[in-house]
Amino acid sequence: MKKLMLGNEAVARGLFEAGVSFVSSYPGTPSTEITEAVAKYDEIYAEWAPNEKVAMEAAFGACLAGRRSFCGMKHVGLNVAADPLFTIAYTGVNAGIVIGVADDAGMHSSQNEQDSRHYAMASKIPMLEPSNSAEAIAFTKLAYELSEKFDTPVLLKMCTRVSHSQSVVEPGERVEVKKEYEKNGAKFIMMPGNAKKRHPIVEERTAALTEYAETADFNILEDGADKSIGIITSSTSYQYVKEVFGDKYPVLKLGMVWPLPVKKIQALSGSVDKLVVVEELDGFIEQHCRNIGVEVSGKDVFSCIGEISQNLVAQKFGKETVCGAAVSDEIPARPPVMCAGCPHRGLFYTLAKNKITVMGDIGCYTLGAVPPLSALDSTICMGASISGLHGFNKANEGASDGKTVAVIGDSTFMHSGMTGLVNIAYNGSNSTVIILDNSITGMTGHQQNPTTGYNLKGNPASKIDLETLCRAMGINRVAVVDPYNLAECETVIREELEADEPSVIISRRPCALLKYVKHRKPLVVKTDKCKSCKMCMKIGCPAISMEGGKAKIDATLCTGCGVCEQLCKFDALVGEEE
Amino acid sequence: MKTKNVMIVGVGGQGSLLASKLLGRLLLTKGYDIKVSEVHGMSQRGGSVVTYVRYGDKVYSPIIDRGEADFIVSFELLEAARWTEYLKPDGKVITNTQQINPMPVITGVAKYPEKLAEKMSDAGIDVDAFDALALAEEAGSAKAVNIVLMGRLSNYFDASVDEWMRAIEESVPAKFLEMNKKAFELGRNFG
Numbered sequence: 001m002k003k004l005m006l007g008n009e010a011v012a013r014g015l016f017e018a019g020v021s022f023v024s025s026y027p028g029t030p031s032t033e034i035t036e037a038v039a040k041y042d043e044i045y046a047e048w049a050p051n052e053k054v055a056m057e058a059a060f061g062a063c064l065a066g067r068r069s070f071c072g073m074k075h076v077g078l079n080v081a082a083d084p085l086f087t088i089a090y091t092g093v094n095a096g097i098v099i100g101v102a103d104d105a106g107m108h109s110s111q112n113e114q115d116s117r118h119y120a121m122a123s124k125i126p127m128l129e130p131s132n133s134a135e136a137i138a139f140t141k142l143a144y145e146l147s148e149k150f151d152t153p154v155l156l157k158m159c160t161r162v163s164h165s166q167s168v169v170e171p172g173e174r175v176e177v178k179k180e181y182e183k184n185g186a187k188f189i190m191m192p193g194n195a196k197k198r199h200p201i202v203e204e205r206t207a208a209l210t211e212y213a214e215t216a217d218f219n220i221l222e223d224g225a226d227k228s229i230g231i232i233t234s235s236t237s238y239q240y241v242k243e244v245f246g247d248k249y250p251v252l253k254l255g256m257v258w259p260l261p262v263k264k265i266q267a268l269s270g271s272v273d274k275l276v277v278v279e280e281l282d283g284f285i286e287q288h289c290r291n292i293g294v295e296v297s298g299k300d301v302f303s304c305i306g307e308i309s310q311n312l313v314a315q316k317f318g319k320e321t322v323c324g325a326a327v328s329d330e331i332p333a334r335p336p337v338m339c340a341g342c343p344h345r346g347l348f349y350t351l352a353k354n355k356i357t358v359m360g361d362i363g364c365y366t367l368g369a370v371p372p373l374s375a376l377d378s379t380i381c382m383g384a385s386i387s388g389l390h391g392f393n394k395a396n397e398g399a400s401d402g403k404t405v406a407v408i409g410d411s412t413f414m415h416s417g418m419t420g421l422v423n424i425a426y427n428g429s430n431s432t433v434i435i436l437d438n439s440i441t442g443m444t445g446h447q448q449n450p451t452t453g454y455n456l457k458g459n460p461a462s463k464i465d466l467e468t469l470c471r472a473m474g475i476n477r478v479a480v481v482d483p484y485n486l487a488e489c490e491t492v493i494r495e496e497l498e499a500d501e502p503s504v505i506i507s508r509r510p511c512a513l514l515k516y517v518k519h520r521k522p523l524v525v526k527t528d529k530c531k532s533c534k535m536c537m538k539i540g541c542p543a544i545s546m547e548g549g550k551a552k553i554d555a556t557l558c559t560g561c562g563v564c565e566q567l568c569k570f571d572a573l574v575g576e577e578e
Numbered sequence: 579m580k581t582k583n584v585m586i587v588g589v590g591g592q593g594s595l596l597a598s599k600l601l602g603r604l605l606l607t608k609g610y611d612i613k614v615s616e617v618h619g620m621s622q623r624g625g626s627v628v629t630y631v632r633y634g635d636k637v638y639s640p641i642i643d644r645g646e647a648d649f650i651v652s653f654e655l656l657e658a659a660r661w662t663e664y665l666k667p668d669g670k671v672i673t674n675t676q677q678i679n680p681m682p683v684i685t686g687v688a689k690y691p692e693k694l695a696e697k698m699s700d701a702g703i704d705v706d707a708f709d710a711l712a713l714a715e716e717a718g719s720a721k722a723v724n725i726v727l728m729g730r731l732s733n734y735f736d737a738s739v740d741e742w743m744r745a746i747e748e749s750v751p752a753k754f755l756e757m758n759k760k761a762f763e764l765g766r767n768f769g
Contacts, residue, residue, distance in 0.1 A: 002606065003606075004602045004603075004606055004612060004614065006616075029618055030618060032618070033618070108617070109618070132613075132640075161615065161640050161641065162640075164615060164616050164617070164618055165613055165614065165615045165616070165640035166602060166612070166613065166614040166615075166616070167611075167612065167613045167614075167637075167640070168606070168611060168612060236639075236640065239638040239639045239640060240638070240639050242638040243638040243639040309639070309641060309643045310638075310639045310641075310643050310646075311643040311644055311645070311646075321643070321644065321645055322644070322645035322666075322667065323644045323645045323663050324644065324645055324647070324662050324663045324664055324665035324666065324667070324669065324703070325662060325663070325665070325701045325702050325703050326659075326662050326663050326701065327659050327662070327691070327694065327697040327698055327700075327701050328697075328701075329659070329691035329694070329697065330688070330691070331656060331659055331660045331691070332656070332680050332682045332683050332688035332689070332690065333626075333680065333682060333688075334589065334624075334625055334626040334656070334657070334660075334680035334681070334682075335625055335680070335681060335682075336590065336623040336624055336625035337623060337624040337625070337681050338623070339591075339623060339624065364623065367623065370681070371681070371685060371687075372685050443623075445618065537684070537685065537686075540681060540684075540685070542624050542681065542684065544684070545679050545683075545684050546686075556720060
């Protein structure tokens with residue numbers, strides 16, 4: 001039966017139909033819904049791993065055991081998992097293994113827009129790239145066939161527009177796959193003597209896959225009557241090209257973006273006057289064309305920055321596009337903000353008020369950088385807050401110890417903050433790390449993690465005790481604060497910054513959006529007491545605004561957290577007692 | 579049929595995903611090829627959000643570009659004005675007149691423009707602006723703004739009330755069905 005299905009749900013459906021029985025992932029937009037959708041199939045064991053490297057290694061173990069396995073991540077997650085990736089490329093597989101990676105051209109929810117295709121080439125494994133949900137199912141299943149036929153891990157590349165678009169699919173049936181495990185050290189123990197023998201096999205495999213790419217039906221040449229231009233494209237760029245030109249020009253749609261065909265591209269080149277590659281981000285296919293002696297146009301026309309769209313394709317090929325009317329007023333931007341009742345707000349207010357330098361990390365709390373809080377100094381990647389703080393304080397030779405902190409979420413701390421904290425303890429920088437424990441992985445939409453006490457399927461799981469963990473890693477000073485309590489935050493932050501040894505502050509309050517969290521009633525404004533001092537406006541709460549010179553609280557947004565109440569010197573903001 | 583385009587815009591958290599889900603269900607029963615593009619992740623946190631719904635004989639691109647939208651359905655007035663360049667010359671804006679201040683307005687660095695509905699009309703844009711929040715509250719919940727807006731959109735759509743109702747039944751929990759049906763009728767028949 002025909003259904004509308006999200007690209008990521010379609011990957012999950014493909015995993016189900018391919019007989020996959022093990023999935024381990026770390027959440028990251030735009031990849032998260034793959035694993036969330038997998039969790040709904042009872043036939044598949046699925047878990048959130050602490051990070052992508054662990055996820056990939058676990059998936060590899062399952063493949064070694066003879067079960068088809070999968071791990072999913074966003075583009076930057078593949079950096080974390082790059083270590084196992086480059087070596088399982090050498091060992092090959094027992095049962096098939098597929099690595100799902102979702103790029104985020106346009107950086108809708110990411111810190112960079114790196115192009116994952118380079119990883120396929122660098123690690124020498126094939127990469128399939130679907131352009132809609134139906135292909136997401138088909139290519140996922142095909143990826144397992146290729147994985148087992150060519151004895152290789154396979155990358156399945158998604159992007160925001162394919163991951164987060166629903167399109168029409170027709171789901172199929174599941175097939176069960178199980179292989180036996182046999183000890184085979186020459187294949188699976190990658191010490192130099194064995195790895196040296198595996199590398200030539202990897203090169204032969206790429207040659208065989210290149211030959212396969214010439215005839216495989218996912219690299220389709222769609223003919224067009226007008227031979228003045230030929231287009232090579234893939235993924236969502238293919239959809240934009242077809243939207244603009246339909247069947248006008250010959251289009252080579254590549255379903256496998258590594259390795260790339262040679263003869264097929266050379267033949268197309270010979271049949272058209274001019275060849276153009278339409279691809280998002282880097283000129284990856286374009287460079288391949290040049291390498292095989294085919295003259296093409298590509299990044300000289302399309303930018304390597306941001307997304308492509310149908311209008312952009314039309315404009316670059318000299319076609320006119322229309323634009324609707326607009327009002328002449330400037331429309332104020334509406335950037336994302338920390339939610340009303342967000343437990344991070346009180347902590348960030350305290351840091352900003354005390355003019356503390358703050359090394360940030362990846363999560364909702366990156367929004368602490370936004371005015372009026374403007375509380376962050378840096379955000380790089382998962383875990384970089386803690387390691388960066390250590391380097392910053394060491395380089396300052398004590399001058400920054402008392403006025404610099406790292407902030408990191410509970411899930412991010414599990415992901416890659418722990419090793420940084422070990423470094424602080426081991427190499428002795430007088431650093432203060434604040435773990436923002438909101439009891440969930442927030443930004444990606446509420447996923448469980450090792451500190452929450454629940455697993456992906458919502459069942460009770462072992463719960464990491466952060467206080468005990470930090471002490472075990474060599475931190476003697478561990479304090480816990482309630483970020484709704486400004487006075488407590490202030491006192492503890494000052495104490496820990498002044499202390500003459502490393503410390504951890506755990507700022508603990510569950511995310512205000514969690515269903516089990518009970519809120520107080522919305523606060524009310526005593527307008528006769530409001531002196532229009534705007535102190536309550538300093539915390540950037542979307543529930544508070546000024547109307548007619550007086551504070552106003554939006555009762556549909558206010559969760560009664562009381563942070564503004566503590567700031568008001570005139571008792572104009574009033575909440576009920578807890 | 580040539581591809582038709584509906585943009586659903588609003589503020590993160592206003593419930594635009596349910597509106598696009600409902601529209602998708604309805605269009606699927608009509609046998610169209612459909613693509614629906616959503617926003618997940620950081621921009622959902624109170625930011626400006628947009629969902630693209632496209633349908634026709636064959637839909638390629640998952641997104642709607644400038645000058646292409648047949649309808650812009652907006653949950654909030656400023657968001658309607660933000661996206662009008664995406665409207666076709668003969669397209670229509672259906673918008674809730676509710677105003678939600680963005681952070682730059684709250685902090686005082688920007689102003690919320692006045693009389694936006696009139697200004698859109700003056701700019702030659704076909705605008706149907708009404709207080710969908712009041713109708714949603716009349717139906718029983720402020721959260722039903724999405725269904726009120728779909729009711730309004732139904733006046734311009736080639737689908738029967740029965741077909742819409744079936745799609746609503748498939749899209750909302752049973753205990754909220756009657757309230758949502760009422761919200762749909764209020765949006766459809768208002769004014």
